[in-house]
Amino acid sequence: MPLQAALREVADDIDRRFDSLLAVPDDPRADLYRAMRHAAIGGGKRLRPLLVAATARLFGVDRDCAGRVGAAIECIHVYSLVHDDLPAMDDDDLRRGKPTVHKAYGEAIAILAGDCLHALAFEILADDRTHGDPYVRAELIQCLAHASGPAGMGGGQMMDLEAEKTSFDLPTVTRLQAMKTGALIACSVESGAILGRVPPEGRTGLRGYARDVGLAFQIADDLLDVEGDEEAVGKALRKDGDAGKETFVSLLGVDRAREQARLLVEQAIDHLHSFGNEADLLRDIARFTLERDR
Amino acid sequence: MPLQAALREVADDIDRRFDSLLAVPDDPRADLYRAMRHAAIGGGKRLRPLLVAATARLFGVDRDCAGRVGAAIECIHVYSLVHDDLPAMDDDDLRRGKPTVHKAYGEAIAILAGDCLHALAFEILADDRTHGDPYVRAELIQCLAHASGPAGMGGGQMMDLEAEKTSFDLPTVTRLQAMKTGALIACSVESGAILGRVPPEGRTGLRGYARDVGLAFQIADDLLDVEGDEEAVGKALRKDGDAGKETFVSLLGVDRAREQARLLVEQAIDHLHSFGNEADLLRDIARFTLERDR
Secondary structure, X not given: OOHHHHHHHHHHHHHHHHHHHOOOOOOOOHHHHHHHHHHHOOOOOOHHHHHHHHHHHHOXXXXXXXXXXXXXXXXXXXXXXXXXXXXXXXXXXXXXXXXXXXXXXXXXXXXXXXXXXXXXXXHHHHOOOOOOXXXXXXXXXXXXXXXXXXXXXXXXXXXHHHOOOOOOOHHHHHHHHHHHHHHHXXXXXXXXXXXXXXXXXXXXXXXXXXXXXXXHHXXXXXXXXXXXXXXXXXXXXXXXXXXXXXXXXXXXXHHHHHHHHHHHHHHHHHOOOOOOHHHHHHHHHHHHHHHOOO | OOHHHHHHHHHHHHXXXXXHHOOOOOOOOHHHHHHHHHHHOOOOOOHHHHHXXXXXXXXXXXXXXXXXXHHHHHHHXXXXXXXXXXXXXXXXXXXXXXXXXXXXXXXXXHHHHHHHHXXXXXXXXXXXXXXXXXXXXXXXXXXXXXXXXXXXXXXXXXXXXXXXXXXXXXXXXXXXXXXXXXXXXXXXXXXXXXXXXXXXXXXXXXXXXXXXXXXXXXXXXXXXXXXXXXXXXXXXXXXXHHOOOOOHHHHXXXXXXXXXXXXXXXXXXXXXXXXXXXXXXXXXHHHHHHHOOO
């Protein structure tokens, strides 16, 4: 399936899932659900659910299972954006071309909406509709909790806060990004393999792919931050430079950063050598990390 | 075991677990871990882990398993306090007699520390050291995610925000509190039963107990808020009245609220009629909800 069609299909699927998971109740919690919907529905590349689906497809996994896992991981991604945008964090007014949740609903509801999306992720994964085998569910949950906690995304965000105070070198920026965005991207690919009952020793190639794609994605993000169009990207840009944070681009320069991202994409695709055509979507996703304009 | 000894034993056990789970790394994440330790270690009644332990004991559950589940539920409780104390929420400076996390480490780290404790809860539960049977782990996770999400604690906190704007009646305040604090207390008892492999149809008495204890606990909290000593309680009191929020005490008056709580404690104990002496600790906990001074 061509990449654009797959992106659209996954985006529609995720929106439908959130629409049904987040039906607004007729009680005093209505604004909480509205805020969660504001954050979760519409917009977003849905890269993580796409990675779950593309990996799961290699192993003939049921598409609804992969869709549920994709929605769970996207819950974590979305909650992290909601909290990251808060005034005490990045203080952003715009996300995916819309007002950020705290701009639309206030800070208190934004904090709660993020927390509730966080809980929802694990509620989805623990549900037996996600997978009939509780071993698989438990492994998915362990993977996601680890990727989002202090050893993963949460720890990366903490390093990102420190980056405003200290000048990190390239290995430290690499580690920061591997945690901040890489961990959840890696977990998306890993989850597809878990759903496919691939044992850990059979996941080496996919893990290499995910690591390289995650890093290429982040370098592309840094390039977009410098060269991108705010309207197309849908959020405020050029904030890292203003905050004095080192990025791949500030440390390597635009040209070397772009070259590095290209090498990572090639390397990511090399990791898939044991797969045939059925991995073409994963290969296309790797290339897409550099070609996107948002 | 007398209640005081059990409280002390559980409190020590939980502190030891957090001390080992939250070892401060020698990297830029150090302050994140320090903030998590500040929130999680020392202080707190540890009522929820005690309820897990006391229920699990009825069914001969391994004590380390119950301790791990207690720590996971306490992670959720603690994260909710950290976020609840934020300036955008209750804006509290003092918690458990110490500065709140955002006072000690700043708002950004407080948000992240809460998020990471949230993730840690599910990481603990998904780990096979918590229980060898993945069915049990998945059921524990489902229970906790549901109790902490928009249908449980998170939804209750949202209603609590609305309570500042609307005058809730007694049924609505009851529902608010059943969600805000009741859901996690109920999940603690339920988790003990899950660990004990009690099938859902065998949990009716324990669920009734948990529901009544949760409500009694909250009425006692409202009474403490009006009558308590700030130093003993370790946090700012009398904020609900100032914010114009209806509580059990504002709606029923002090005397009827206290009487209602007493009835709930009796009723909670009645729900345990099918258990013998082995449930005495649960009975003592029910009585303790009214006798505590913090």
